[in-house]
Amino acid sequence: MSYPYVTDSLNTVLGTHWHLPIPTFGVMVAIAVATATYIATRLVRSYESLGRLPAQTHSTVWDMAIVSNSRRDYRRQSLRYL
Amino acid sequence: MILTRTGFSIYGGLCFGIIAGVIFIKHRSIPVIPMLDATAPSIMLGYGIGRLGCQLSGDGDWGIAANMTLKPNWLPDWLWAQTYDGNIAGLIMTPPGVYPTPIYEIGMALGAAGVLWTLRFHKHRPGYLFSLFLLFAGFERIVIEKIRVNVRYDVFGAYVTQAEAISFLLIIAGLAAILTTLRTKRFWTKVVVLAGVLTALAACAPR
Numbered sequence: 238m239s240y241p242y243v244t245d246s247l248n249t250v251l252g253t254h255w256h257l258p259i260p261t262f263g264v265m266v267a268i269a270v271a272t273a274t275y276i277a278t279r280l281v282r283s284y285e286s287l288g289r290l291p292a293q294t295h296s297t298v299w300d301m302a303i304v305s306n307s308r309r310d311y312r313r314q315s316l317r318y319l
Numbered sequence: 320m321i322l323t324r325t326g327f328s329i330y331g332g333l334c335f336g337i338i339a340g341v342i343f344i345k346h347r348s349i350p351v352i353p354m355l356d357a358t359a360p361s362i363m364l365g366y367g368i369g370r371l372g373c374q375l376s377g378d379g380d381w382g383i384a385a386n387m388t389l390k391p392n393w394l395p396d397w398l399w400a401q402t403y404d405g406n407i408a409g410l411i412m413t414p415p416g417v418y419p420t421p422i423y424e425i426g427m428a429l430g431a432a433g434v435l436w437t438l439r440f441h442k443h444r445p446g447y448l449f450s451l452f453l454l455f456a457g458f459e460r461i462v463i464e465k466i467r468v469n470v471r472y473d474v475f476g477a478y479v480t481q482a483e484a485i486s487f488l489l490i491i492a493g494l495a496a497i498l499t500t501l502r503t504k505r506f507w508t509k510v511v512v513l514a515g516v517l518t519a520l521a522a523c524a525p526r
Contacts, residue, residue, distance in 0.1 A: 239377025239406040246375070265372025273358075273365030280357045280439055289353045289445070298358075301343050 274302040329366065330485045333456075352445040359452035360435035366456075367428030374421035377406030382418025382466040398422065418466045424459065431455035444500040453493030454516065461486040461523045490520055 240246040243259045278298045284290040337355075344354050373380040385400030402416035435455070441447050460482050469480040479487075494516045498509055 239375070239403045241376050241378075241405065241407045245405065260376065262372040262376040262378055265375065266369055269365040269368035269372070272368055273361035275361075276364055276436075277358045277361035280360065281354070283439070284353060284357050287440075290350060290357065294349050294354070297344070297347055297349065301340050 270302055274299055277302075329369070330482065333362070334485075350445075352449070356439075356445060356448040359448045360432050360439060363428055363432035363435055363452060363455065367425050367432060370421045370424045370428060374419065374425065377403040377408075379406070379408050379468075380421050381468060382420040383468055385415050385418050387415050417468070420463050420467050424463055427459045427463070431459060443502040446496055447500040447502075450493050450496035450500055453489045453496065455493075457486040457489030457493060458519065458523065461490070461520075465523075487520075487524075490516070 238249070240249070240261050242257065243261055243264055244255045244257045246261065248254060278295050281290060281295040281298055285292055285294055340358070341351055341355075344351055370380075372378075381401070381403060387400065390396075390399040396415070398419070400415035400417065401419045402412040402414060403410070431452075435448060435452060438448060438451065464480050464483045464486070467480075469482065471478040471480055472484075474484055494513065497516075498513060501509060501512065503509065
């Protein structure tokens with residue numbers, strides 16, 4: 238049995254007939270990214286304490302996962318131009 | 320990504336995601352190789368969870384038609400064949416169905432993630448853990464391609480899938496990196512590792 242939308246699995250369990258356009262695959266990918274980032278952050282913290290990585294590296298892991306700049310760095314870069 | 324029903328190529332995401340990550344961490348002046356080591360178990364875990372999404376949504380990542388005569392008696396039927404009723408492609412399969420390859424991939428990915436997590440404080444040179452990840456990722460996929468539905472291409476006379484070709488490159492890269500990062504004074508240890516991996520690769524190679 239396959240459940241393309243999240244509501245398909247809920248309908249099977251609860252016996253309801255809802256339909257929301259939230260695909261199961263996309264939700265699972267979001268869960269995968271969040272879980273992997275959490276685990277990577279934990280390991281980066283361990284490596285920091287062992288001296289394999291510089292301190293505060295863990296603060297960039299979430300940025301790396303979503304490929305973005307943190308607001309703090311954005312502010313620091315903005316101040317550099319003043 | 321959350322709004323699409325269909326899957327996307329894992330290797331495209333893996334290769335370009337790692338390249339983008341490397342550029343990002345170099346931009347932040349963070350040592351690249353220890354960072355790759357730190358992310359290796361989590362990438363494998365994420366891959367396993369992603370495959371759970373493939374299995375639940377029935378996105379077409381299934382195997383060839385299952386041969387029930389080969390099924391061991393102790394194994395439940397759902398682990399050997401599934402019909403993926405209500406799948407995204409709208410395909411109707413005749414029982415017993417196809418091999419549920421995402422389930423096998425979940426098992427292999429979680430197992431590999433567990434091994435990588437256990438070895439996270441290794442005593443070898445930086446990059447060893449990521450080398451193992453490349454090796455595991457390559458072998459996981461090259462094994463599953465044996466029973467998976469995919470288009471085959473003629474590459475120098477061998478009919479291989481795109482995933483098999485990429486897996487082969489991953490295994491060779493992982494093997495070279497392991498031999499470089501393995502911290503051992505015994506030459507024969509490296510020879511045994513080289514011979515073991517090449518033998519396993521030969522056993523899995525497409526025919």
